[in-house]
Amino acid sequence: MYPSAAGSANPQTASSPARAAGDGTWPLPTGFASGATEVxxxxxxxxxxxxxxxxxxxxxxxxxDGPAGQAVVVDPAVAEPVIAWLDKHQLxxxxxLHTHHHHxxxxxxPELLQRWPQLQVIAAAADRQRIPCQTQGVGDGDRLNLxxxxxxxxxxxxxxxxxxxxxxxxxxxxxxxQSQGELFCGDTLxxxxxxxxxxxxxxxxxxxxxxxxxxxxxxxxxxxxxxxxANLRWAHHLHPHDQAIxxxxxxxxxxxxxxxxxxxxxxxxxxxxxxxxxxxxxxEFAHYRHSKDHWRG
Numbered sequence: 001m002y003p004s005a006a007g008s009a010n011p012q013t014a015s016s017p018a019r020a021a022g023d024g025t026w027p028l029p030t031g032f033a034s035g036a037t038e039v040x041x042x043x044x045x046x047x048x049x050x051x052x053x054x055x056x057x058x059x060x061x062x063x064x065d066g067p068a069g070q071a072v073v074v075d076p077a078v079a080e081p082v083i084a085w086l087d088k089h090q091l092x093x094x095x096x097l098h099t100h101h102h103h104x105x106x107x108x109x110p111e112l113l114q115r116w117p118q119l120q121v122i123a124a125a126a127d128r129q130r131i132p133c134q135t136q137g138v139g140d141g142d143r144l145n146l147x148x149x150x151x152x153x154x155x156x157x158x159x160x161x162x163x164x165x166x167x168x169x170x171x172x173x174x175x176x177x178q179s180q181g182e183l184f185c186g187d188t189l190x191x192x193x194x195x196x197x198x199x200x201x202x203x204x205x206x207x208x209x210x211x212x213x214x215x216x217x218x219x220x221x222x223x224x225x226x227x228x229x230a231n232l233r234w235a236h237h238l239h240p241h242d243q244a245i246x247x248x249x250x251x252x253x254x255x256x257x258x259x260x261x262x263x264x265x266x267x268x269x270x271x272x273x274x275x276x277x278x279x280x281x282x283x284e285f286a287h288y289r290h291s292k293d294h295w296r297g
Contacts, residue, residue, distance in 0.1 A: 037055065
């Protein structure tokens with residue numbers, strides 16, 4: 001045992017009024033709005049998020065009133081709400097980024113390609129057979145440049161054997177200390193949790209999380225599911241006197257009661273209150289993963 005402590009409520013489908021296209025714009029800090037990259041989230045299915053990167057402008061909203069701007073879509077589970085959101089904001093996607101092959105991360109891509117045949121579809125080269133729509137295969141250490149931002153590709157084995165993440169380092173410039181990196185990690189790291197071991201080992205996924213733990217604490221983490229309440233309920237059950245977990249759990253309960261997303265989180269927050277990120281070694285990680293897999297609270 002490791003005594004030390006080193007599915008979301010009220011889900012709504014994409015067709016629910018509270019999840020109408022246009023929800024969830026998260027601008028970069030003041031000073032990076034004009035010409036900067038912003039991230040918007042689109043809630044779909046029961047608990048998925050699709051993310052859209054797009055250019056800044058229009059008073060800091062990042063959404064253009066004029067000709068269509070450019071956008072990059074991350075892990076489109078379905079197409080219809082994504083197309084509606086892009087059309088509403090007059091944005092034209094130039095690329096789709098996939099973190100792994102599961103259908104709730106790639107299911108919308110064929111329909112997006114029907115609408116925008118010129119789309120680049122970027123995914124793990126090692127998973128070409130399971131992500132057949134990809135036009136560009138990438139692997140660990142590759143670098144992309146989209147919307148004027150550098151994007152680093154990192155291998156994240158564990159949840160699946162070919163899982164990857166996309167990391168946008170902080171913007172350089174006179175306001176650099178105010179900027180944040182952006183991490184799109186699919187099902188590797190969740191707010192308060194991590195992905196199940198479907199094709200990898202505890203050592204692999206723990207090492208993947210350790211790599212993410214080395215990112216700057218302010219890095220915003222855009223994970224693909226709203227699992228935060230369930231994750232923290234489990235963690236609080238295991239460690240009811242852990243103050244960081246207790247405080248975060250109460251905050252998340254309030255956010256979900258108000259039907260607000262708990263995403264993005266940050267690397268710093270996960271290091272404080274995520275038992276998987278706080279695990280000291282692969283053995284402790286495996287202990288917590290087994291506990292979470294069999295918890296029915």
